[in-house]
Amino acid sequence: MFWVPFVLGVSLILTFESHVWKVKLFCLIRADVVCHTVILCHTVILCCLCFRLPNIDNVYQLIICFICAEYRTVSGVAGPLVILDKVKGPKYQEIVNIRLGDGTTRRGQVLEVDGEKAVVQVFEGTSGIDNKYTTVQFTGEVLKTPVSLDMLGRIFNGSGKPIDNGPPILPEAYLDISGSSINPSERTYPEEMIQTGISTIDVMNSIARGQKIPLFSAAGLPHNEIAAQICRQAGLVKTLEKGKHAEGGEDDNFAIVFAAMGVNMETAQFFKRDFEENGSMERVTLFLNLANDPTIERIITPRIALTTAEYLAYECGKHVLVILTDMSSYADALREVSAAREEVPGRRGYPGYMYTDLATIYERAGRIEGRTGSITQIPILTMPNDDITHPTPDLTGYITEGQIYIDRQLHNRQIYPPINVLPSLSRLMKSAIGEGMTRRDHSDVSNQLYANYAIGKDVQAMKAVVGEEALSSEDLLYLEFLDKFERKFVTQGAYDTRNIFQSLDLAWTLLRIFPRELLHRIPAKTLDQYYSRDAAH
CATH class of the missing domain: 3.40.50.12240 (Rossmann fold)
Known part of the structure; x- marks a missing residue:
């Protein structure tokens, strides 16, 4: 009768108030081994209680060790991967604890499952892993990381x-490193x-x-x-x-x-x-x-x-x-x-x-x-x-x-x-730009800088072929802009911070090299406000 020891075992555990929390340990039982282990587990508990074992904690430790069995079935190592045979119910992306012969423990993750075979990638490397002394324990969990505001x-x-060398982090939560799926309809368009x-x-x-x-x-x-x-x-x-x-x-x-x-x-x-x-x-x-x-x-x-x-x-x-x-x-x-x-x-x-x-x-x-x-x-x-x-x-x-x-x-x-x-x-x-976020002239200034810099590059290439004497006065303006753009606008010290408004003002300084009629990508209203050298920014 399968249910008799099961009911007796659960009822007896619940009677011990100091051990009520240990009911949670049953969550660790893997679904594929419950039928094989539950009768034995509760039988052990009943026997220990009948003999009045002084420390029931030892019983629970024995049960957990039995349920989370360690496998000594390493069949091969390939680079960062370990291949295991005769594994009961491995899960994709499941975390495993790998204990080497010298007692050190490493973590790995299941990459591939084929029947009773599993391929595990080892995060700390596979050096020292052998098929004689190495044991592998499956945790039934995916890889999670502790997170806290104190991590800043x-x-x-x-x-x-x-x-x-700081104190350990007190985690406020443990989260799956693969992240949570975000409903596309709940995403907000990036701005600001x-x-x-x-x-x-x-x-x-x-x-x-x-x-x-x-x-x-x-x-x-x-x-x-x-x-x-x-x-x-x-x-x-x-x-x-x-x-x-x-x-x-x-x-x-x-x-x-x-x-x-x-x-x-x-x-x-x-x-x-x-x-x-x-x-x-x-x-x-x-x-x-x-x-x-x-x-x-x-x-x-x-x-x-x-x-x-x-x-x-x-x-x-x-x-x-x-x-x-x-x-x-x-x-x-x-x-x-x-x-x-x-x-x-x-x-x-x-x-x-x-x-x-x-x-x-x-x-x-x-x-x-x-x-x-x-x-x-x-x-x-x-x-x-x-x-x-x-x-x-x-x-x-x-x-x-x-x-x-x-x-x-x-x-x-x-x-x-x-x-x-x-x-x-x-x-x-x-x-992310424009009036209310940066400045109303931002988009127009950017477009004009792109256009003038591209033309300047073309003129520079043409100069290498025909010489500077064959260039028009307008071409020379673009060459002047090209030089100043790279020396004054692109060039910036590693500790030189320019806010967006200083950068836009600097861009207008470069654009004033050209007469207004050559600034085709900036509306007249914007030119009226910003082109004048006396304009207030």
Whole structure:
């Protein structure tokens, strides 16, 4: 009679008030082993109670050890993966605890299930794992990370563990690192500009709150310095009244989550030192996955960072800027796992599902109806051999809403930040600028700067062919504008902060090189207000 010991066991447990909470332990019983274990478990409890065992806690520990059985069935190791045989009921994305022969414990996640076989990716690496002494325990849980408002100002490793010698985090919740699905109908269109303090971004590639826009860079270019500068200077634009501008600046409700993947120790120290010395650390949460850390850890680092950002944004009401660097290292880690699983490779060896995988990261940016907070993403990736057609930047450009392009030629000419505005784009810029948000002339000024800079580049190329003597006076104006635009507008110190209104005024200074009749993209009404050198800004 199956139900007799079951009823007796439950009733006896409930009679002990000091152990009522232990009823929750039955939730740990896996569905596929209940029928085999429940009779034995309750029989053990009844026997122990009859013999008046002094400490019933030991009984519960024995039961849990029996239910959460440890498997010693490792059949193979391939790169960051461990293959298990004869496993009862493994679940996709289930977290497992792997105990090595020396007693150390590592965490892994189920990647693939085929009957009684399971493929597990190990976050801390597979060195030291063997098939004789290694045991694996399935937890029945997905990977969750503790989150708290106290995480601001703290530094964590790629797995979310504190590495700043500070006290442990007291979690307010444990959240699935894969995030929660957002109903598309509940999403709010990104608007309101995030000011970075960099003129080429704020004026010509404005970032809307809730947007995702990557930084396309390459090896040897100062993308780390630009990322640190954005972290120091980023904030919401502040306006006094509609139609009047005020100083832009930081917002007390603004936070930054910074995740670094595959960076060297020098880069990690650079970011930590920069945030601490400039007083921005108190609003930054830093996740660092170093180059000598396990490659597989890079798979979870951006997801842990985004889960933290989602909590800060949607539960604490903060406007969160998430900076992810370097997404190329993440893509390489994805390729390594795919190769270890012997999957059919896609272009340049990357897995065919990389587009979908990247989308699960980038699409976590946005705003939700009824929530004051928002998540804005700036992923940074390095293009191998400066190739923008490489799969990582190529797929990233399809998913995200624009790109900011860092140019090597500008960098070689000692221009900082070397942002080339021509291949750069912000698809949501129109919703973040204009009267009441920045200034009424913002869109027109941006369009005119783009047009004049493009014409200036064409004239510069023509000059190399026909010589300066063959150029018209109008062509010479465009060459003058080209030179001053790069030296005065693009060039900016690493600690030089320009609010959006200062940048727009500087843009008008450059546009006054041309007579009014050559400024075709600015309406006459706007020219009347801003073109005059005596106009009040």
